[in-house]
Amino acid sequence: MDASAxxxxxxxxxxxPLPDSAVTPKDLALHxxxxxxxxxxxxxxxxxxxxxxxxxxxxxxxGYFQWREATLAYHARSASGEMPEGPQMAALLAHGLxxxxxxxxxxxxxxxxLYFEETQDCEIAAGFPDLGVRALLAAPVTSQSGELVGxxxxxxxxxxxxxxxxxxxxGSVTGLLALLAARLDAEERExxxxxxxxxxxxxxxxxxxxxxxxxxxxxxxxxxxLGEHLGLNDTGLRTLxxxxxxxxxxxIGIPDDILHHPGGLSAEMRGRMQEHVGDGVRLxxxxxxxxxxxxxxxxxxxxxxxxxxxxxxxxxxxxxxPARIFSVCDVFDALTNARPYxxxxxxxxxxxxxxxLSGQQFDPQVVEAxxxxxGDELPAVM
Amino acid sequence: MDASAxxxxxxxxxxxPLPDSAVTPKDLALHxxxxxxxxxxxxxxxxxxxxxxxxxxxxxxxGYFQWREATLAYHARSASGEMPEGPQMAALLAHGLxxxxxxxxxxxxxxxxLYFEETQDCEIAAGFPDLGVRALLAAPVTSQSGELVGxxxxxxxxxxxxxxxxxxxxGSVTGLLALLAARLDAEERExxxxxxxxxxxxxxxxxxxxxxxxxxxxxxxxxxxLGEHLGLNDTGLRTLxxxxxxxxxxxIGIPDDILHHPGGLSAEMRGRMQEHVGDGVRLxxxxxxxxxxxxxxxxxxxxxxxxxxxxxxxxxxxxxxPARIFSVCDVFDALTNARPYxxxxxxxxxxxxxxxLSGQQFDPQVVEAxxxxxGDELPAVM
Numbered sequence: 001m002d003a004s005a006x007x008x009x010x011x012x013x014x015x016x017p018l019p020d021s022a023v024t025p026k027d028l029a030l031h032x033x034x035x036x037x038x039x040x041x042x043x044x045x046x047x048x049x050x051x052x053x054x055x056x057x058x059x060x061x062x063g064y065f066q067w068r069e070a071t072l073a074y075h076a077r078s079a080s081g082e083m084p085e086g087p088q089m090a091a092l093l094a095h096g097l098x099x100x101x102x103x104x105x106x107x108x109x110x111x112x113x114l115y116f117e118e119t120q121d122c123e124i125a126a127g128f129p130d131l132g133v134r135a136l137l138a139a140p141v142t143s144q145s146g147e148l149v150g151x152x153x154x155x156x157x158x159x160x161x162x163x164x165x166x167x168x169x170x171g172s173v174t175g176l177l178a179l180l181a182a183r184l185d186a187e188e189r190e191x192x193x194x195x196x197x198x199x200x201x202x203x204x205x206x207x208x209x210x211x212x213x214x215x216x217x218x219x220x221x222x223x224x225x226l227g228e229h230l231g232l233n234d235t236g237l238r239t240l241x242x243x244x245x246x247x248x249x250x251x252i253g254i255p256d257d258i259l260h261h262p263g264g265l266s267a268e269m270r271g272r273m274q275e276h277v278g279d280g281v282r283l284x285x286x287x288x289x290x291x292x293x294x295x296x297x298x299x300x301x302x303x304x305x306x307x308x309x310x311x312x313x314x315x316x317x318x319x320x321x322p323a324r325i326f327s328v329c330d331v332f333d334a335l336t337n338a339r340p341y342x343x344x345x346x347x348x349x350x351x352x353x354x355x356x357l358s359g360q361q362f363d364p365q366v367v368e369a370x371x372x373x374x375g376d377e378l379p380a381v382m
Numbered sequence: 383m384d385a386s387a388x389x390x391x392x393x394x395x396x397x398x399p400l401p402d403s404a405v406t407p408k409d410l411a412l413h414x415x416x417x418x419x420x421x422x423x424x425x426x427x428x429x430x431x432x433x434x435x436x437x438x439x440x441x442x443x444x445g446y447f448q449w450r451e452a453t454l455a456y457h458a459r460s461a462s463g464e465m466p467e468g469p470q471m472a473a474l475l476a477h478g479l480x481x482x483x484x485x486x487x488x489x490x491x492x493x494x495x496l497y498f499e500e501t502q503d504c505e506i507a508a509g510f511p512d513l514g515v516r517a518l519l520a521a522p523v524t525s526q527s528g529e530l531v532g533x534x535x536x537x538x539x540x541x542x543x544x545x546x547x548x549x550x551x552x553g554s555v556t557g558l559l560a561l562l563a564a565r566l567d568a569e570e571r572e573x574x575x576x577x578x579x580x581x582x583x584x585x586x587x588x589x590x591x592x593x594x595x596x597x598x599x600x601x602x603x604x605x606x607x608l609g610e611h612l613g614l615n616d617t618g619l620r621t622l623x624x625x626x627x628x629x630x631x632x633x634i635g636i637p638d639d640i641l642h643h644p645g646g647l648s649a650e651m652r653g654r655m656q657e658h659v660g661d662g663v664r665l666x667x668x669x670x671x672x673x674x675x676x677x678x679x680x681x682x683x684x685x686x687x688x689x690x691x692x693x694x695x696x697x698x699x700x701x702x703x704p705a706r707i708f709s710v711c712d713v714f715d716a717l718t719n720a721r722p723y724x725x726x727x728x729x730x731x732x733x734x735x736x737x738x739l740s741g742q743q744f745d746p747q748v749v750e751a752x753x754x755x756x757g758d759e760l761p762a763v764m
Contacts, residue, residue, distance in 0.1 A: 190572035197579035
């Protein structure tokens, strides 16, 4: 179901550092909870749980499915063991469990784990016989407000009577882990929504500004690619991305007659325009959760490597790295796209221009990263 | 430490529905994890853990402290049992644990629980003897990225040698719960940051618009008070608050010469101005996580109860309740505050105006809620 899933499930779980052979369902639940709490994300938090279901019951494969409203389907987040094959399974992997499956309706009402000994005999398990799945267990994952947000599914390709020992183990393990999955899911949703809200600020600014549509997303994507190339970690990339969303937040206060001025700006107008940097930092500082690196992008994205930028005339590494990365991306995107007052430049002409200013406007290291990152695209366009 | 903390700690824990008398540290850990995972917030998630420390060890009181950068101090989130008294404790409750306490530095480096048998003999416990605390245990709560985000503290007012049985219990219970607290803390931070990002959109719009400063926060507060009075649940209040932040998001695209027009608008200008509602819904729809109630506020906050509003001319309960609530608040705030083209109206004149339009522009039920909610403030101003 994902690249790391192996077809020999029952052996897999042996690789798990379980307490020891005299392992009780309680030990397993504690152990898996601890693993899940230290996992980087919900998908990897659930993998050891799936491995345990496959390793300690008759199930030959198991998957964790998560509701994502945008697609009205449950998508596979992680899997263990042997998964069904064939066109139905391919469709399921591509599109998720259809939201109208009877099993999902049953899980919405379920108080605990649902067990199926022979899916062919049960309307609720409709769809599973077509996948070759004959015995099945399904544990609902429910949010604080009682909505079904996901499900742990484990299956056998032959009919199977789930034993009391299996039910005890599954109950102990999935009870706690389903609660935990719901909280991790809430954390992920909040993180995604938070990210989305910051991006929305960028999109709003774009809607007013003369920027071509898509500037925010393009410049953010490119900044993240350069950041990755330059070795930023996940936190560094996240704060750089936020800076990219918010870099021109100060333009909200620039009057239309300056922002949309058709020709060159007078010195006075240019002065007012440049105030967008300081205004932006002031506005962004009100977002108390924003890290310094994000404020750096907002405050220093018009500084130049040689000290001739604004507002502070910072020089070289006095300018924070995220701001140096971003300023290259901002100029790159402005040049390669049409604006009301100019046509789009070719990639070749743009890179030549940026290379000419390496060491003046731009950090040479970042310019090199840009060339490396765009390297693959170059032959086609230069 | 909070209103519900009782001075007879050890008895308290008996009220907990613990499995039974033959309770092992593992049982406790599983039980507390389950309770914490179903708790509405981090503070209440930690209370049963604190109760357990007080009920099952010599500790007479325990508190959960949480790092909040804004104050550079650990603030008490929940407490159990008997807390220290006196001016130092009052200061601690008001201001949190000072960020420069040696114990906090030690917790940042700690691999597990720190035990103090006599705080007077140990530099790291400086500050605690002044509170009358002689024996102490402190369990760090660390984020995924390794930062100290909180601490569980339990204390005795006499010196105490922590027994192996106590250490085993504390280790089992705090190990897992500290991991869980860190995840719940991450969820809370994301939620707060997400909220803050949405509010920022409102503040940005306010920075450009002719609205008086503080409009976003005032109108949001009032909408939430009316929502509470009208019985909205937490989810309803949250989505109403988001609608209040974002209600004028569509104004981002309105040109300055209309938005800042000094006198009355021409019919054409008014038409363009009214488009901010549809533009706003289109922009907000890009935020896929926004619930319908929030979109309703944006899309229907200029609809009138009698059907004479815009853009759709909806009538009565065809207009979603959050939008009916919000439209009263928006007008109330516009009238009671000065704008470039008008002075601030008195509260009395404003309420009279709004009452006159009850059943025409406004939902009578919402107007009544406004009068009820502002009731306390009225005698002073009318």
